[in-house]
Amino acid sequence: MHKQYPGKVLSILLTSAIALTACTSGGSTDLKQTAPGGAAMPATSGKEGWIVDKETELTVFMQEHPSFPVKSFADSAFLKYILDKTGIKLNIMSVPDGDAYKQKLNLILNSNDLPDIIWNSNNDANINSLGEKGAFLAYDDYLSKLPDIKNTLDQYPDIRKTIAANNNKLYIMPRILFDTMTELFIFRKDILEQEKLEAPKTFDELEKVLLTLKQKYPDKIPWINRSGSEHLMNRLANSWNTGYETATGGFYLNTTTKKYVYGPTEDGFKQMVVWLKKMFDEGLLDKEYALRTTPQWEQAFANEQPLFTIDFISRIQTLNDQYLGKKSNARVVAIAPPKGPTGASGIEGRSPVLANAGIAVSKSSKNPEAAFKFINWIYGAGRDIARYGIEGQTYTKNSDGTISVAAQMQSKSNPTGKDLIKDFGWVYYLNKFEFPLEHEKPLNPNDNKDENLYMYSRKVMEDAKGIVQWDPTLSFDDEQNKVLRSKGTAVTDYFKQNIDKFIMGARPIGEWDAFVKELQSRGLSDLDKVYNDAYQAYLKK
Template sequence: MVGRQFRISAITTTREGLYMTKIWVKGLSVSLCAVMTATSLAACSGGKEAASSENSGSGNAPANAAGSGKLSEKEREVKVTFPEHPNQPVKNFALVQQEIFKQTNIKLKFETVPNSNYNDKKKTLLATNNLPDIIQIDMSDVNNFGSTGVFLPLLQYMNKGMMPNFKKFWDQYPDIMKLTADGELYGFPAIGRNELKNGFGPVIRTDLLQKHNLPVPKTFDELLTVLAELKKLYPDSTPFSVRKGSGPIHQLFKTMAYPLGSGVGGGNGIYFDKDLNGGQYVYGPATPQFKEVLGYFNKAFSMGVLDKDYAVATQQQWTEKLTSGKSFFFFDNSGFALDYTKQLQKAVPDGKFQIIPTPANKTGQARAEFYATTLTDKMFAISSKAKDPETLIKLLDWMYTEKASNLMSYGVEGVHHTLDEKGQPKLNADYVMKFKDGQPTPFYAMYSDLGSGKLSFTPWFANMDPQVQVEKLTGSWSPVHEEYWKTIADDKAYHDPYIDPPLTKEEAARVKEILAPLNTMLEQEYDKFIMGVKKIDEYDAVMKKARDTGGAELEKIYNDALARLKQKK
């Protein structure tokens, strides 16, 4: 009980501090640029003094390991687990990790898991409390496991002044409070810098639209009409293809339910609908609007437009259909349009995938969400059983310095990048050109070689800026890119994502308890309606059962949590 009382006291102090800090920021107009400038100045000093400066953002900040000027006096191996994306294979102890070792005395050993299996593996590690030193988690993991004691609680260290670099972000972005559970922070959030905005969006073969004089669809109904026309013209085609169709929440629903008028959030069915009663949380699968979504996919399936294998298609199969010329449309990460156009043109020289403005749904609305480009719910948690947790705290806090972020996003200064007259990293052309023919793209090949970027272990990441630099240096940048980013910038349907409010320990436990049987029940039903095994009107009974089984209670839990958070601001 003593430990719990101490933590609550620390948390109360932090909340008060956050409130006071918000007022101070408004009064003095402090910006992230000021934070970055301060960090940059620290990075300009040499040797031992530079290392000390970077960790002296607070009067109570700890000094680096005595004598060495490094974070750890002795060499230390730290095991880190995160998902390995198929586009960016992980090289253990890659160039960035080698430099981190030189600067900190900490050797990062990556124990990655294939992206497709990561959630299952992560749940096993969390349930058995068999964690590496550091593991990538998200907010659902915090809600489900934060109270079990598997993660190291962080606010006590910040309150002691041991996280000065991260605290600048804590003060800058009050929404980080939404990543807490019961007032405690269990993970260092991945934060983006200078990111271009995109998200799930509609991508179609615009060359085929032009060739056959077909209009750019302005509504979702028009989209099906256009795809049906393409099916007539190319009978052996699969006009609309999908990846990762199976699971408790289909990829179809994750990407398209919200634009079609309903939603499923990050995968548990709960989402924030800004258009309902001024904005509130809704359990999507238990609403009439979701029945309309199912009806839309059923229509696409029955017309022969939607891939008949949508429920079992892998990402590799999806990619092959799109880049071989067999499929013409997807609604997913729209950035794939740029990669897939290049691959498609090997088979179809004039082929072009391009994003189009978000179509209007049945209510006449066009709506879509950007990906989180600054504050994300991806976090890096420290195991509560890790040895010498204070060194791990120092490591992760150091990663929020501009010097470390430059290293982990652009590689080693003077080798892989230099700083321009404004102090901004510019990739070295000679290094970049080694990846001109890299697969699946030059920038992913470079990120893999460096061990850098958003898909690696990088708490403060730059992703789009180095990507654009690589594309321009290798000649990959083209009018297709210009058109892509302009279309998104001009599309008023997009808005920034919402971060869910923090739940109490009891609420998180109840959500977990509700979702287990609810997901199992619904997972068995979705495909029956899409494939026409059951008539759409029969979903009314499923919808009622979903609400009675816990859907309505989930809405209350999240809306109560949101109201509670608003009262504290």
């Protein structure tokens, strides 16, 4: 098998943000809280707990999530609360996610007027390159005054290996993910039970089950997909003893050879495409699999059309909440990853170190020490505030160290309650820790009743050892980036232009070997060298 399984997947029941908790939890939600490294998180109160000697304003350039608009300091009780707790007044320059943020960030980075803090690095390689040239300050030079960041670096040694610049200095602190489980195989539970069908254990059984259901439910979509064919390749490849990483243009780390290889050149990849073509020809794989957008995918599920998909674990909760809300009998649940032709199975997890989403302090900062201390506060004493808002209003700390979301907040049991963003001005991206979805109360993971299908699905994946070890995040120097931009783009574009032709039958599978040669002629050997050189550099960090 080309991947190794990590240890048991972390199942820490913490929320990614109170906004999510409020939408999915009712009443009180209890969460154990410790600082990075296991130390108890210190409380601060008023000016006695300030992290600076006097009120200090910091200008922060930050992405704005479309669902979570950023309010000005004057209109945000949350930002005023942070000032009261730390002495730091945040002047946030927010720009919408996506191309607008990338364009504005590039303009700022090319100017001589950088803000104190870039809160969403977006392109770590670019920030690191500028850091090496002096535009950003290194955390290393301030670590003696940043105990919580130091604890975080000790707890997650992969941060430096993943995020550090080529000079091994750390110019960026990343977002931390406590949950490495990402996607899973999702089936309509109610229909499997109604038809007395067992969850398929192999891909051959999956085909048979979907054929049976297609005949019984001709108006349904047996297998729905979104985000194009690369989404399918990435999720299925491990089961055919190959790989396809979208972030590295199809190259993946083969853990047997300890080298990066280009998945489509392997025979297992070809066999996977042959199987997908069969599923498409039989009308099982969604005819719109290559073009269906996320909103279209969501609408199809709202209409209860799909029977099977591969998607994020959070969909288990959101879809079932939707069905329960409209008193529908439809339910979705995870099944163990089916085994491929040689017995391999599983979906790659995600690294706890989220690249291209970190914090950098510019050399232009008028008070760099205050900037670093505030970031340290976010990774330590401020973690609860960054996640939950205002203590005593949006959440409370219990005597046993747990957190309870305030009853006045919007939830399933209190749909007209207060909204964390609208009513308090909470800032989504200020939270640098992302946690799994939480529930109303502790639930038994062996129980597959309606209200517990999310936790039950987690246990299905864990018991099946369905989470495959993720590839490391590599960094590249300027020359390597030039190769990736030119030849990497050429290879990826040509792959995308042809892969759907093979699956849909527009190009015969007999031409696959010629297709591989066509890809090789576009610079695969040069790309192979770039990825393997970068991997060796990663190992030496």
